[in-house]
Amino acid sequence: MDAIIIGAGAAGLMSAGAALDSGKSVLILEANAKPGLKILTSGGGRCNFTNRSVTPHEFVSENPHFCKSALHQFSQDDFIQMVEEAGIPFYEKTLGQLFCQQGARAILDMLLKKIDSPDCTLVTGAKVSTVSHRDGFFSVCYNDKTATAKNLIVATGGLSFPKLGATDFGYRLAKQFGHKVTKLYPALDGFLFSDSDRQRLKGLEGISLEARLTCGRRSFTENILLTHVGLSGPAALKGSLFWSPGDQILIDFLPAMADWHAWLDQKKRTDAKKTLLTLLSSIMSKRLAAALLVPTKLGEKRMGDLSKADYAQMTGLLKKFHFIPKSTAGYHKAEVTRGGVKTEEISSQTMESKQWPGLFFIGEVLDVTGLLGGYNLQWAWSSGWVAGKNLRPHGV
Numbered sequence: 001m002d003a004i005i006i007g008a009g010a011a012g013l014m015s016a017g018a019a020l021d022s023g024k025s026v027l028i029l030e031a032n033a034k035p036g037l038k039i040l041t042s043g044g045g046r047c048n049f050t051n052r053s054v055t056p057h058e059f060v061s062e063n064p065h066f067c068k069s070a071l072h073q074f075s076q077d078d079f080i081q082m083v084e085e086a087g088i089p090f091y092e093k094t095l096g097q098l099f100c101q102q103g104a105r106a107i108l109d110m111l112l113k114k115i116d117s118p119d120c121t122l123v124t125g126a127k128v129s130t131v132s133h134r135d136g137f138f139s140v141c142y143n144d145k146t147a148t149a150k151n152l153i154v155a156t157g158g159l160s161f162p163k164l165g166a167t168d169f170g171y172r173l174a175k176q177f178g179h180k181v182t183k184l185y186p187a188l189d190g191f192l193f194s195d196s197d198r199q200r201l202k203g204l205e206g207i208s209l210e211a212r213l214t215c216g217r218r219s220f221t222e223n224i225l226l227t228h229v230g231l232s233g234p235a236a237l238k239g240s241l242f243w244s245p246g247d248q249i250l251i252d253f254l255p256a257m258a259d260w261h262a263w264l265d266q267k268k269r270t271d272a273k274k275t276l277l278t279l280l281s282s283i284m285s286k287r288l289a290a291a292l293l294v295p296t297k298l299g300e301k302r303m304g305d306l307s308k309a310d311y312a313q314m315t316g317l318l319k320k321f322h323f324i325p326k327s328t329a330g331y332h333k334a335e336v337t338r339g340g341v342k343t344e345e346i347s348s349q350t351m352e353s354k355q356w357p358g359l360f361f362i363g364e365v366l367d368v369t370g371l372l373g374g375y376n377l378q379w380a381w382s383s384g385w386v387a388g389k390n391l392r393p394h395g396v
Contacts, residue, residue, distance in 0.1 A: 001025040001121075003151035003391050004140050006128060007170075008035035010111075010380035011363025012155030017114035018388025025119040027147050029126035029140065036108040037164045038157065042377060043097075047104030049083065050076040050381070051374035052096035058371045059379065060241055062182060066343040067368050067379065070351070074385035076378050086110040094222075097373045131173055138358065151358045151391045155384065158337025158364040159184060166331070170365035171341070177356050180342040182367050186334035187241045190232040191249065191325035200291075201226060207285050208233060212255035215239040215247060221255050226288075230329060237372050240328045241338060251321040253284060253292075260319055264303075264311055272304030276314075279303065292317045336376050340367040350390035351383050360387040 003019055005012045008030035016026050028035075042048060051058075054076045059067050080098070083090060088110060089101040100106045115122065123142070130141045131152070138152040156170030171181045193201065205228040212221045213235040225233035231249075239249060257263055267279055277299035280289040293299040296313050298306075328334070341361050345354050351366075353359040362383040370376040 001027050001147070001149050002394070003027070003153055003388075004029065004138060004147050004149045005153040005155055006140070006173075007155035007157060007363075008032075008122060008124070009155060009157050009363065010036070010039055010377055011157075011384040012153065013108075013111040013115060014381050014384030015153050015155060015360075015362055015388035016120060017111060018385045019391055020115060020117050020119055020388075022389055022391070024388075024391050026115075026121075027149065028115070028120065028122045029128060029142055029147075030122065030124045031126060031128070031167075031169075032165045033124055035122060035124060036111065038161055039108045039111075039377075040104045041161070041164070042104055043099050043374075045104055046099040047107045048093075048097050048099055048374040048377065049090070049107050050079050050098050050378045052076065052092065052098065054375060054378050058373070058375045060187075060338060060369045061343060061367050063343045063367075066346075066348045067382075069348045070382040070386045071378070073349075073389075074382045076374075078385075079378065079381045082110070083107070086113075095373055128169070131176065133177075133356065133359075136358070150394055151360065153360040153362060153387055154365055155362050156365050158340065159331050160186060160189075160334040160337050160364075162331055170361070174341045174361065174365070177353065177359060179345050179353065179355070179361075182339040182342055184340070185338040186328055186331045187338035187369055188237045188335035188372050189240050189329040189331075189333040190227075190230060190236040191240060191243070192230040192327050192329055194324065194326045197323050197326075198229065204288055204291055207288050209253065209285060209288070210255060211235060212252040213239045214250040214252075215242045218242045224251070230325070232329070234372055237335065241369060241371065243325065243328060245327070246324065248322050248324050251323075252319050253288070253321060254318055257283075257319075260315060261311060264306065264314075268303050268306060272302065274303055275300050276303060276306065280318075289318075292321065335372065336364055336369055338369045340365050340369075343367050349386070351387040352390060358392045360390075362387045 002024040003026045005028045088106045126142045128142045132139045139148045204226045208225045211224045220235040220238045222234040224235050351360045363380045
């Protein structure tokens, strides 16, 4: 065979299909009992398989330019064409996110159909014990068997979703062959409140609203969801990708209200006898407004009695609410892993190791992490495709 692929997730299956299209033979080793389990859970089971707009700006890496070549060689339009040719109906949600109408199973079935070939062997329940290299060939021992090939593709994923079998195997394998691995973090997992913030926001769980969440230099205007332990929802998940311990999170609970002071001035004139809480309840959750105003005792104050100092207090609570998370929610909630195999040691054109000819790393195991919205699956498709298309022939 030409290649051994460790991992039958999105990237691994994609690389297998690309290799087969190029006339290569492959062996896929999957530790789980079934392939593509993470694909089936993506997008709430609907599989947010890509995004209409994919640029390097949506990805985080120590080398922000690394992803450019693969995303160009196999773009979101190329994958959309695959989906259309397979006759899979899909629809677009907010911010360019594309989902399957029939559910994630349709995407997995499409990928499995592409590798349904005499030149492809898929082994599930494959427990890899050792990997070695000798005389230009990689040998992989699994389930008391040994397979040998000129090419080895590592598509083992990251640490997210441990209940689906996620392990650090890919990172350990990279280190075995002399590759460096960045520090690893759970990402796209939201935030946990400190004990004091949990007490301050107690009773607000279940409240969902559009807000602008800022972490460092990145801001996201989407829904947030208050839970009994912290903050979730799309804006919080995206923000967690850029958060480091000790960083402050800033929230604007009224992002559509650009001129907040002008609104207050108008209400002072037209609704002078109404309380602030009454008016806020018309534009946001009354429970949330009441809880935020507790420290100020402004909730029952009439609009006509509000001072400029009161304005400043309200701005700090409603437009510039800030807190320092205790942590992110962790790998059991994380969509992906931030960090991975250092890209400086990998060819951006082919995903091949610069140190070991025929050794490839693709997908989440690399230090490339996308935002929420189909970007991480697109990275799996793109990186998997370029690796599968650039395998070394037997004589090289």
